[in-house]
Amino acid sequence: MSTLKELTFVDRHWDDSVAEKLSPAERLAYRSNCLGADQRITNTGGGNTSSKVLEKDPLTGEETEVLWVKGSGGDLRTAKLENFASLYMSKLLGLIPVYENAPNNGPKTPAEDNMVGQFPHCTFNLNPRASSIDTPLHGFLPARHVDHMHPNSVIAIAACDRSKELTAEIFGDEIGWVPWLRPGFELGLMMKREVDANPSLKGLVMGQHGLINWADDDKECYDLTLQLIDKAAAYIESKDKGEQTFGGTKYETLGEEKRNGLLVELLPWLRGQVCQQNKFVGTVETRDAIMRFVNSKDAQRLAELGTSCPDHFLRTKIKPLYVDWDATKTSEDDPNGLKSLQAMLESGLEQYRKDYAAYYEACKHDNSPAMRDPNPTVILIPGVGMIAWGKDKSESRVTAEFYNCAVEVMRGAEAIGNYISLPKQEAFDIEYWLLEEAKLKRKPPEKEMSRDIVLVVGAGNGIGKEVAHRLAKEGAHIVCADLSTEAAEKTASELSEIYGQGIGVAGTGISGCGPAIGATVDITNRDSIREMIQQTLLAYGGIDRVIVTAGVFVAPERDGSLSDDKWKFTFDVNVRGSYNVVDEFRSILKSQGLSAAVVLTTSVNGVVGKKGSVAYDTSKAAANHLVRELAIEMAPLVRVNAVAPATVVAGSTMFPRDRVIASLTKYDIEFAESESDEELRDKLANFYAKRTLTQQPITPADQAEAIYFLASNKSSKTTGQIINVDGGLHEAFLR
Template identity: 60%
Template sequence: MNYKKEEFKHVNYLWDDEVSKPLTGVDSLVYRSNVLGADQRITNTGGGNTSAKIMETDPLTGEQVEVLWVKGSGGDLRTAKKENFSSLYQEKLDALDDTYQKFDDKGPKSAGEDAMIPMYKHCNFCLNPRASSIDTPLHSMIAEKHVDHLHPNAVIAVASCKDQEALTEVIWGGKMAYVPWMRPGWEAALLCEEIYAKSADISGILMGQHGHTNWASESKSCYETSLWVIETAARYIEEHDKGTNTFGGAKVDSLSNEERTALLSKFLPVARGILSNKVKFIATVQSDESALRFVNSVDAPRLAKLGTSCPDHFLRTKIQPLYVDYNPEQDDFEALVAKLNDGIEQYRVEYAQYYNNCKRDDSPAMRDPSPTVILIPGVGIIGWGKNKSESRVTTEFYNCAIEVMRGAEAISEYQALPQQEAFDIEYWALEEAKLQRMPAEAPLARNVVVVVGAGDGIGKETAFRVAREGAHVVCADLRFEAAQKTADELTSIYGQGIGVAGTGISGCGPAIALEVDITDRSAVKAMFDQVIMAYGGIDNVIVTAGVFLAPGQSGMSNDQMFDVSFAVNVKGGYIVATQANEIWQAQGLKGSMVLTTSVNAAVSKKGSLAYDTSKAAANHLVRALAVELSPLVNVNGLAPATVVKGSTMFPRDRVIASLTKYDVEFTTADSDDELRDKLAMFYAQRTLTKSPITPADQAEAAYLLISGQLSKTTGQIISVDGGLHEAFLR
């Protein structure tokens, strides 16, 4: 290695001897993988492989045998654990050479290459169930203890140049060999094995259009060699960087942050609706300096049309993005939408032509021909996926593709994979099998559900209920801290969406927290704008926020109680519904809304005049909104009865007042939960089911109303009251 630790500028040197020293065997391999994956400039999410050949005790013979541990299919280096690595007897892998020779190799889509993959199972050590990567033979055939196969932007930039072979010699001074593009598999590994065996003085191999492989006898040395390969390429690119002339210079000026946000808040729902002609998509926006430099540039249309080069990239981004020829200084919003419509229509036609021109007899059926990446000058990059994680990674991968193109254009001329080669990867039977093995999507996996009042009680329980069905949950509440707590709890269960450092890619995951006062239209609009920027649109809105004000406890006059009760319980729902409807209409996608009312709307009780009449009005608001928002949006009401547990409407003093009113025994030493349980049991005895009514009961009904299972139900009030016969319809 030619660089000291502190000299690295284009990668992070993260190896810590104190951490690594006590680690042995697979644990050491996992550590190397994690520190490599921690730097996004080194390899893509889910991309790259690391391996180590380790002596293990055979469980049958008790003898020492050499075992190849290699990151398995579908794993990610940054987060990999031992269970993400496959383990195979090295001796059995060696024996598969003879097996490969028996297969009839008929070209890039050869049955022989595909038939080798199932053979790896026969080599598994200790019945390890982790599926082996297609790069397994590459790690097996390089006769070094430690091997890294990576996809760094700087190296792929060299591998995507017109004169990539000559540059390999120039940049790495003969320390890197070169092989032209070959589909990953046994044949490519055999070629690398031959080069390795003949060239004792090389440290690695540049693989055309793909990445690089390097090796060492020690794990730390292998790590440092990987960094040396990347740093050397990045420095060469830096020396030839074109500065302001990168990508031919700027053709369009960027919008200001405020202008861009205002445009996107209108545009994203429209784009989501146009794209979602078959299934719905979730968006991720990237508008940082590097993204804008590319989309604003003279060369962006040309390079975008060429498409991506690395297979890891276009499996996510499709063979090319959609470039929208938009100029913010000349085109208005309607022009942008028209150009998007025309662009998507043409993209789908061209994608179908690409499929039909390249398909083979055994090719899987054509997938959705819509673009997954949209480039808009002055605005940035919009990535789309089935969920936030996928759209974020798609955007990340195209960001990597931009860096590859930048580097290639700086030192030579960028070239993409030929369409047939790209197709053979995109529609490879093994990739299709991987897609088919994926678990079925959860019912709400592609939905964005806004829960207003998610800080506690029914709202919090509802947020958890819809999250279990795969929804992206917006936890909105008047109290931001309470909303954030709910979102944090959901994130701890369902995972963290992590933005990519330095890319401007948003990092929201399955849940976000937002503050909102539903009596303030500007606050509600601002909340929905943030939802759009996070996910691209909305699907379902559930309002559980409400207020109960009792005489003598609220400190308000009767007039004030009416004003506040109607402002929150009636007008608040109206404001949320009408603001949400603007988004639903822009999307043109079916939506649903649930407003929480109360059985008190039908059963009047002494001491709750303002509350009861406001909830009666809310019931009619449900019916009126169902008419106004039809046929696109279903609107229904959820009418709970005396949900004491977890409700802010039942503070200790109100609970004590109610227990006293109904002569229910209690002591001042009772805890808040004990007091609430006593009151809940009292209320339960007045119902037909004799069971306390919980937030979970309400959440189940709220979920049912947005799930699609009641798609023909609108304008209805569903009572979840344990069976209060006084509230029966008359």
């Protein structure tokens, strides 16, 4: 393996021209990024890398050996140097006799766990990054550079009943094998003893865990990692039996149109079922690899065994929920099989919760953390695919990714032998490990709306765009809907750039969407609304907040008249359009069964009589009453409120240049044709401001703040109300 060979199953990202410009520690971050860029090498947040380099001691000025190792909770793909812990090697090695002399030391003992608390005493240069539990694995191996990866191909070998035998068969005597042991001090010492006894070793397969390998040159270490993974993958592919690896096909995949139609009806109901304790966001996964698994004869048996690699079941729980549903068994009163599927899911979920509680009770220790949410995070449905759940879209995507990895591990293990999972007690001791609990507590608190899915109609411009940004700031997942596809996608792109990777155009790349998607909608057309709803549900699994800011102002003729068509259009958008959106979501919110909120946008013109905008003003008066009617109809599950703006000129599509000029002329406000749109709008906005009690221009941000209040749980006891955000127009005071 010393000579770099052509790679088939992984990609090589190393670039000498980049690496040669970096310091030894920076090269570690670069190597990590190269490894993390390929999910066949390691999964999100998984794996660990290290380098032992000479650094100048800040106290003595002398060179000292320092271990740089990926810190707790980092991700190799995105890691920067600040994501790595740094420890004096001499102090880290000095912990070995401290541990060995501690009373009652050994695997999974308080003495072993207490050693993690000693790592800060080894910190080099006051580095605040917390060391991970894998630190001894890197520090106690003699090589200067170490890669510990979680590649599907090697985990498949590690999770096979012939693991030790296969390691020797595939890799020869350069790669050794160690049995499963929870990461920590004992595993580090076990590896050290293995290498001391066999100095020629270049790596170890870690039973039911992964791969660790090393070299004294960082590029050589990287290349070795790739070669080992590629060799394992090649061996598995040579043994793979295609569909027969999972026992053959039992069910067929539904056609895309039929599957999506079923999911649109199923997902909100299912989300309500799994969100009985905590709210989750969903990811639908239908790639060929997952469909081959869920449709197979062995899927139920293998799913029940659970996952093997610790990184997997920390996300996917001890096992998924598999539903043995046959999509072909339909009836006149259940034409798409939805009722039978819901019945099977309902009983399956009930049993899953019981099983999880029994697992917790059987395995818990006196000091174990309280039982976590007993609902599954992965649900497998033949013919349909996988539905993964997480506290936000990012986590549900990672959960889906991890179970995809678990499926690949099972495929590999079944191709070369028999798949085995961790014993339940070992799995529990990882899932409820106090050190893992401490890691969870170090994470920043969730944002207020991080578990919420919010539709913003009119998100392409003005108030809607500002609302989308305001709620995304609170962690919400935003469906940016607008009549203009380009404007909707532009807002979604902005949000994804700020708050997370991955932008989805609704209806495409479902599993790839991020914190926002763009969707096209015409709120006067129910078919268009239904299409937007389908896109929303397939992207996130449900809906929590519906916000409509779309509206129109149709200017009358010079004599004040307005044609019948324009009257109808005004009411179609400003009244019927809002009703259409809410009405189409009504059954979904009821099926979901979770508390929700609707916020419409009306206008203070709805209560202020004046000349020149009779159609607009009366439509907004109707919209005000629509809020009250909907609040009554949709109680107690859904709160319905509205914000009533006044003269929001900045950023509003209802104030194009010609309307602004007409208003400036109407009010005898001086202006020049050469002035920009923004300058003209500012003049009009300042004029309107002088008519208010606060004497301040009204902005989209002012409206967004009020809408955020009404959409959030801050107003959980408020419904049927219209809040004026008008700067204080006394004409609109409550009568």
